[in-house]
Amino acid sequence: MNLSNSIGIFDSGFGGLTVFKSIAKRLPNYNYIYLGDNARSPYGDHSFETVYQYTLECVEWLFKKGCPLVILACNTASAKALRNIQQLDLQKKYPNHRVLGVIRPTAEVIGTFTKTNAVGVLGTRGTVKSESYLIEINKFFPAVEVYQQSCPMWVPLIENGEHDQPGADYFVKKYADELLNQSADIDTILLACTHYPLLIPKISKYISPKIQLIPQGDIVANSLTDYLLRHPEIESKLDKQRKQLFYTTGDTQTFDAQASIFLGKKILSEKLKS
DSSP states (O other), X not given: OXXXXXXXXXESSSTHHHHHHHHHHHSTTSOEEEEEXXXXXXXXXXXXXXXXXXXXXXXXXHHHTTOSEEEEOOHHHHHHTHHHIIIXXXXXXXXXXXEEOSHHHHHTTGGGTOSXXXXXXXXXXXXXXXXHHHHHHHHHXXXXXXXXXXXXXXXXXXXXXXXXXXXXXXXXXXXXXXXXXXXXXXXXXXXXXXXXXXXXXXXXXXXXXXXXXXXXXXXXXXXXXXXXXXXXXXXXXXXXXXXXXXXXXXXXXXXXXXXXXXXXXXXXXXXXXX
């Protein structure tokens, strides 16, 4: 089955499904094609050059499938690849296509959640090392202090279905403690990886109930809604048949089983074919 004129949503694995779920709920009428690069996940520890190459390959595949608009529902890809894709590849080869990320929409609003002007960021090594959130949040909220903590074990735990098991508690507490030890003023924690919402029940056990945990799904969905209103030249290209397709570079049975956890419903994915 093929869908033309769809919104493409890309992630290195399953995490982008949390963003997809929010977007599809907020904008149910559009067609969607989701692609998870599970065969090469996780992206968090790969170099900038590797993440850029992998992301570009997947974005170009979504373009060929008929997606004039692609959302990078992956913080690592947004941090390491989005700028090059927007400034180099789109301008040279795909001037009529658009690629958006998740970092800027989040940075534009995260300062409105904090009362102490102290925000914690939990993310992959790649996202934290890029300092993208430090830079972007400072543009919109110069008074906000940002504290970062990488959580290299969280994505593997989630991708392997261990996130809700007792063994995950050690690493959840470890990284939460390491973040909060950086400042007693942190009252808002951004989950700067789209996988992390699945860990909210466990994270909540190890932080004060006064601290807000902020996932990105609804933020990105609201930002996309606004973007389409401001860019009718893109919105007019999109078909509205309420159809959804799911693709993975990995094993479809594994993807379908994990996707049902993220989405709360059963899906049938297809293996990516070039």
